[in-house]
Amino acid sequence: MTVARPAFPARGAFIGSLPGGGHAVVHGGVRYHYYDGFWYRPRGRGYVVVSPPRGVWVPVLPLLYTTLLIGGVTYYLANDVYYVQRSDGYVVVDPPLGQGSSGSSSARDSTDLFIYPNRGQDEQQQARDRYECHRWARGQTGYDPTLPEGGVDPRDAFALRDQYRRAMGACLEGRHYTVR
Numbered sequence: 001m002t003v004a005r006p007a008f009p010a011r012g013a014f015i016g017s018l019p020g021g022g023h024a025v026v027h028g029g030v031r032y033h034y035y036d037g038f039w040y041r042p043r044g045r046g047y048v049v050v051s052p053p054r055g056v057w058v059p060v061l062p063l064l065y066t067t068l069l070i071g072g073v074t075y076y077l078a079n080d081v082y083y084v085q086r087s088d089g090y091v092v093v094d095p096p097l098g099q100g101s102s103g104s105s106s107a108r109d110s111t112d113l114f115i116y117p118n119r120g121q122d123e124q125q126q127a128r129d130r131y132e133c134h135r136w137a138r139g140q141t142g143y144d145p146t147l148p149e150g151g152v153d154p155r156d157a158f159a160l161r162d163q164y165r166r167a168m169g170a171c172l173e174g175r176h177y178t179v180r
Contacts, residue, residue, distance in 0.1 A: 016046045019114065021123050027056040036115070037062030037079040052081055052092045059089040063130045064113075064145045070096040113165065114180040115172055126177075133171035140167045 022035030032052065033040040040047040065078035075096060076083040083090040117126055137143075143150040143160035150157050150164070169179040 011049050011051055013049045014043065014046055015040070015049070018047055020117060021126050023058060023060075025056055025058060027053055032056065034058050037065070037081070039081075054092055054094055056092045057086075057089055058083075058092075060127070061090055063134055066148060067146055068096075068148065113168060113172070116178040116180075117176070118178055119176045121176070129172065129175045129177070133168050133175070136171050137164050137167035140164075 018033050018040055019035045022033050022040075025032045025034055030053075031042060032050070033042075033047065034052070039050050039052040041050045061076050061083060062078045065076045065083075068075045068077055073084065073096070075093070076085070076090065082093050082095050084093050115126070115130065121129065141160050141163045143152055143157070143164040145161070145164065150161055152160050172179050
């Protein structure tokens with residue numbers, strides 16, 4: 001069985017409107033919009049997908065990220081962006097030495113989901129639903145995208161990652177979200 005992969009906006013892509021439920025962040029006098037690991041900057045009558053500037057702060061990580069312990073520092077990697085935790089959220093940092101960009105589009109493509117609320121769910125409800133669906137999908141598949149290699153044997157990671165993504169999508173659709 002072939003599973004269709006969702007399309008994600010590539011950096012540099014222009015979109016007409018932002019997905020709902022994101023965060024507006026001002027850094028260095030420039031306004032950015034952050035939504036589930038993707039960064040947008042206003043341009044003309046729309047937005048362009050950009051890399052976030054180093055040092056920009058966000059209150060929450062995207063649901064699907066990888067935790068890395070490098071040189072005694074815990075990093076969170078999501079959509080080829082490294083974050084470190086601070087007391088009030090997370091800050092974008094340069095990749096640890098020797099890491100560069102992850103370059104792993106297959107891992108990103110098979111776990112990231114775009115989630116759109118269909119019943120006016122506020123940001124708190126969306127976060128609660130996503131977390132509860134994450135817990136359920138993790139329990140169903142044994143795969144946890146917040147752990148290196150999903151916390152499973154690397155030989156099984158790709159298949160379990162795909163099952164996890166399908167389980168997350170099914171759970172969220174059952175809670176009245178459109179999932180892409």
